[in-house]
Amino acid sequence: MSTPAVPGPPARSRPDACPGALQTHPAADGFLARVRVPGGLLTADRLRALARAAAELGDGALELTSRGNVQLRGLADGTGTELAGRLGAAGLLPSPAHDRVRNVLASVLTGRAGGLADVRPWVRAVDAGLCTDPRAAELPGRFLVTLDDGRGDVAGAGGDAGLRVLPGGPVALTLAGRDSGLRCGYEEAPGLVLAAISAFLDEHAAQGGTAWRLAELADGPRRVAGRLGATGDLPGAPAAAAGPQPAGEVRQDDGRTALVAVVPLGRLTADQAAAVAGVAAEVQLTPWRGVAVPDLDAPAAAAAALTGAGLVLDPGSPWLRVTACTGRPGCARSLADVRADAAAAVAAGSLPAGGARQHWAGCARRCGRPAGDVVDVVATGGGYRVG
Ligand code: SF4
Secondary structure, eight states, X not given: OOOOOOOOOOOOSSOOOOOOSSSOEEETTEEEEEEXXXXXXXXXXXXXXXXXXXXXXXXXXXXXXXXXXXXXXXXXTTOHHHHHHHHHHTTSOSOGGGTTTOOEEEOTTTTTSSSSSOOXXXXXXXXXXXXXXXXXXXXXXXXXEEEEOSSOSSTTSOOSEEEEEOTTSOEEEEETTEEEEEEEOTTTHHHHHHHHHHHHHHHHHHTTSOOSSGGGSTTHHHHHHHHTTOOSSOOOOBOOOOOSOOOXXXXXXTSOEEEEEBOGGGEEEHHHHHHHHTTOSEEEEOTTSOEEEEEESOHHHXXXXXXXXXXXXXXXXGGGGEEEOOOTTTOTTOSSOHHHHHHHHHXXXXXXXXXXSEEEESSTTOTTOOSSSOEEEEEOSSSEEEO
């Protein structure tokens, strides 16, 4: 019996079109810039710089992404140089050549609460490794590195290469979300994932250079693992996607408090960003398009400042169950202003599907739909189809 052919990468004539801070994209509401924030870790000063840029150059808000990055929308044509200068001055553009490839997602509150290790040093090491490797600038903008401290919140986030701390201390290399079977110690872990990225680039070139993700390569995870010395099939099943987003107070290991805030529809206004920056020296953007505000000695005052600005700390709030695509006016394809309609339904207590976890979309593409059990609320031009 013949062996079935392994599908190869799609035939494409262009590189991926992911926006960056320098490579902005035209949208229906102006240009869009995506600023990479490795690990979602932002100092208060950098958050303020982003908020000022959004207020003075964009539409006044920061759009948070499920990879812990930040988008500025509504930029006028010709503001790219001004934006790049501001980001560079704030330290948010350490290597212009690597602008689009610093996609690193890390466990939320790692090193502060929960988890089996602190992976913040890995974030810095992996980002530095990427930015000092000229070849890494060739990575597709969609390539994602996940650094999971053992709690399982980002291992299933669809990463191409990643690390996951295992009970007892060894670290597993994950490829396309699956355990590769390769192991190392904590100190060696950044080097192992950087080696996996290098092996991906080798395999990517060997298969024609058109793939945007590791999973698009023919037998990609196994071949990349093989280039690193693994033999046989990958042993692990794909990691499960993280559950619904958390919210509220978290007791840190050092006795202080973190607040995990839901940002309604992932849109952080400049005023909300200023409120966040006013209560903590560093924050972490989350894969749920929210923000974790750690190291608080006076959590009650901080909570009042955040909720006063419109952020949500109540784990019972309907905002934990509602996501939406860009919709009008940002997307020309949209049949409705889905964010306004979703916000109105939350305010009126009239969410469809009994308020179940739901994603509102302006067309059938359903951009930004979270993984897992989610009801679709899709604009039809004459209302919404729920199902
Ligand atoms: S789901 Fe449709 S309307 Fe919404 S952002 Fe995507 S393409 Fe635009």
